[in-house]
Amino acid sequence: MTTSFFQNFPLRTGRTHEICLPNAQSFAFALGGYLGGAVLWICEDWLAGHINPIGFSTYMDPQNLLRVKTKDQTDSLAVAEEALRSGVVNLVVIELRQPLSFTAGRRLQLAAQTGESTGLCIIPEGQGNNAAETRWRCAPVFDQQDSTLQRWEITKNKSGTLAAWDVRWDAQTRRIIVVSKASQ
Amino acid sequence: MRKRVVSLWFPRLPSERVGRTQPIDAPFALIQHQGNSDRIYCLNAQAEQMGLQRGMGFSDARAFCPSLRSCPADPEADRYFLRILARWAGRYCPWVGLDGADGLVLNIAGSAHLFGGEAAMLADMRLRMARAGITVRIGLGDTRGAAWGLAHFGRTMAEEGATPEQIASLPVAALRLEEKTVVALQRLGVQQIADLIALPRATVTRRFGKEVLHRLDQALGELPEDISPLRPPAHYGVRMTLPEPIGLSADVMAGTERLLEQLCSKLKKDEKGARVLQLTLRRVDQASQQVELRLARPLRDAARILPLFERGVGQADAGYGIDQLRLEAIGVEPLPVQQMSHVGNQNKDRLDDLITRIGTRIGLENVQRFLPADSHIPEHSFIIAPAAYSTPEGPWFAQRPRPLHLFPPEAIAGVGKRPPERFRWRRMSFATGKATGPERIAPEWWLADENWSSGLRDYWKVDTKQGRRLWLFYTPQKPGWFVQGEFA
Structure with a gap:
């Protein structure tokens, strides 16, 4: 039995999900554009790089995005929990550097459940948390014609099976298009 | 009398x-533009000694007194x-x-x-x-x-x-x-x-x-x-002295609620809204603690402000008990009365309250939003402003593809005007599969920016065979290759 992409995307609300590098950001922006409404982007302030509003304006409206700079991961998690619990923002994106404890991951889940909003943790590879609803891996794929081709892969799924898809971003219609079935 | x-x-x-x-x-003068000429508005004693006077044309004055x-x-x-x-x-x-x-x-x-x-x-x-x-x-x-x-x-x-x-x-x-x-x-x-x-x-x-x-x-x-x-x-401060010291945070909140109602009615009368509130808790041993609340929007709605105090009051140390509460609006901004509407902007209010709550923990200036700016320089094409002191602006559009992620330029080895066939970046090897460019961006000479001291930049979008799509640039005036961003 094969799972359809749109059974899994957009992500289930009221849960926290995880996404691995390197193309986590385009996944997060595509999801933010899909869900609409306010998006909170939490990152630590010592990081040199930052998201570029001109770049992601093709994915979602930068007017809807608020960026929060925190001094460490504890603050990031506190802000994320507060925002998820309030239910005002549809998507909370948290850039994490260190692995979460199970308690922290579970607290995020409970907060998301209370506020009925979606949480998305951007994690380094191999630092997943058991509490996450789904875990995705998102990597760009080289293609001579199409410069938005990516491979999206579910590597953990609490309520479904694992699968992988080749997708591309259609800038005209502003949506994700599944290109073809990738081999397992 | x-x-x-x-x-x-x-x-x-x-x-x-x-x-x-x-x-x-x-000799010094202040100049004001009146009619269609600059005239002297005010001058100091030395300028008066030079024979200048008020209302004189500025060009005449400079002819009299070149210094x-x-x-x-x-x-x-x-x-x-x-x-x-x-x-x-x-x-x-x-x-x-x-x-x-x-x-x-x-x-x-x-x-x-x-x-x-x-x-x-x-x-x-x-x-x-x-x-x-x-x-x-x-x-x-x-x-x-x-x-x-x-x-x-x-x-x-x-x-x-x-x-x-x-x-x-x-x-x-x-x-x-x-x-x-x-x-x-x-x-x-x-x-x-x-x-x-x-x-x-x-x-x-x-x-x-x-x-x-x-x-x-x-x-x-x-x-x-x-x-x-x-x-x-106008002074926006109210206080309450208690006959017996209190220590439970629920009691302090109840006292704060009474003070807030008084303060908010005062603010309402003057059509003002509080931006920064300070709650002073004086203890029986004369020590006092202050709980400061910075709001994301001017507010005078006691029911909305009160829950925002919870975190600060919870952290305060009551010691032997608190016997005086004092609430003062330190920052006050005009907040005219507004027409009620059935199209609620309740969600916006809730978002402002969320910003305030986050701000009490990490500082209100750390909650930011992006505002568009008019510049071709990639890192200056937007402004980052504190969300509490700005309103969303638009529209946003990308005239040319821009990376999702921007970072300070990182040098890579490479020679020539075309992107290198093979390069190493962040300890990873890449081979160029497809290169789109160049897009030449010139520095803004009217602004001194040391990051752009290397002159012109030719930007290339490079799709590597490994998958990652990078934004490279070449500086022809001071040859060198750099990576500055990453696309989706």
């Missing part, structure tokens, strides 16, 4: 205000400065009013003895103003009109009850008359106020209207004239 009025005239207020921030030891330094006038700042001086003058008496754009008027009846008499008080004023570097001319009389005339034309103080004799020798211009009337009076040979007093009143009224005699009577004290003191600045 007789009035005793002091009139302070600051003849060079605007230029001396600027001189206080940047000491100037040269003239100038600065644009700012009447708004001058008004603000005059209000500061009015506040200072409150040390002499509580009854201080503004007099035009460059003067103050004080009613010192009953307070002169505190300074050792009127003469000593005026000497004190002169001393303090001289120390502050502000020229002042002081007049003291029984009426406001007399004090004004003495300040502008007499430089003396009139003894109590001797006002008519003191001002009789002043020119008629000392009566605060229009320029046209003064000239007309002088043409008739009426030079001094004494000459005017000697004229029959009926003929003066017939010739010049009521204004002249009205001003004369005011100066002589036959008609009253008010000094309207400045309204004291």
Whole structure:
């Protein structure tokens, strides 16, 4: 039995999900554009790089995005929990550097459940948390014609099976298009 | 009780205000654009000695005095400065009013003895103003009109009850008359106020209207004239003293709720909203703790503000108990009443409350939003502003593909104008699969930016065979290759 992409995307609300590098950001922006409404982007302030509003304006409206700079991961998690619990923002994106404890991951889940909003943790590879609803891996794929081709892969799924898809971003219609079935 | 009025005239207020921030030891003038030419608005003593005067064209003035330094006038700042001086003058008496754009008027009846008499008080004023570097001319009389005339034309103080004799020798211009009337009076040979007093009143009224005699009577004290003191600045603070000390945070919150209701009704009356609130908890051992709340929007809704205090109150240490609560709105902004609407913007209110709650933990300036800016330079094409002090702006559009993630340029090895076939970046090897470009971006020469000191940049979008799509640039004027961003 094969799972359809749109059974899994957009992500289930009221849960926290995880996404691995390197193309986590385009996944997060595509999801933010899909869900609409306010998006909170939490990152630590010592990081040199930052998201570029001109770049992601093709994915979602930068007017809807608020960026929060925190001094460490504890603050990031506190802000994320507060925002998820309030239910005002549809998507909370948290850039994490260190692995979460199970308690922290579970607290995020409970907060998301209370506020009925979606949480998305951007994690380094191999630092997943058991509490996450789904875990995705998102990597760009080289293609001579199409410069938005990516491979999206579910590597953990609490309520479904694992699968992988080749997708591309259609800038005209502003949506994700599944290109073809990738081999397992 | 007789009035005793002091009139302070600051003849060079605007230029001396600027001189206080940047000491100037040269001819200096403030320039204002009037009509269609720049004219001198105010000048310092050195510029006056060079023969310049107010209202003169600025280009003429520079021809007279090539070393003239100038600065644009700012009447708004001058008004603000005059209000500061009015506040200072409150040390002499509580009854201080503004007099035009460059003067103050004080009613010192009953307070002169505190300074050792009127003469000593005026000497004190002169001393303090001289120390502050502000020229002042002081007049003291029984009426406001007399004090004004003495300040502008007499430089003396009139003894109590001797006002008519003191001002009789002043020119008629000392009566605060229009320029046209003064000239007309002088043409008739009426030079001094004494000459005017000697004229029959009926003929003066017939010739010049009521204004002249009205001003004369005011100066002589036959008609009253008010000094309207400045309204004291509004104070938004309330407090509550408790008979028994409290320690539970629920009790403190209940006290805070009562204070907030009082404060909010006060704010509502003045159509103001609180931006920064400070709750002071005084304990029985006289130590006090402060809980500060910075709000993302001006607010005066007690029900919305109260839950935002929970975190701060929860962290406070009650010690042996708290017996006094004091709530003060430190930052206050205008918040006009708004039409209620059935199309609720409740979600926006909730978002503002969320920003406030996050701000109390990590600082309100760390919650930011992006605003568009007009620049081709990738890192200057947007502004990052605190969300609490800005509103969302748009529209946003990308004229050319731009990376999702920007970072400071990282050098890679490469030669030539075309992107290198193979390169290493962040300890990873890449092979160029497809390169799109170049897109040349020139530095903004009108802004000094050391990051762009290497000159022009040719940007390339490079799709690597490994998958990642990078934004590279080449600097032809100082050959080198850099990575500055990553696409989706």
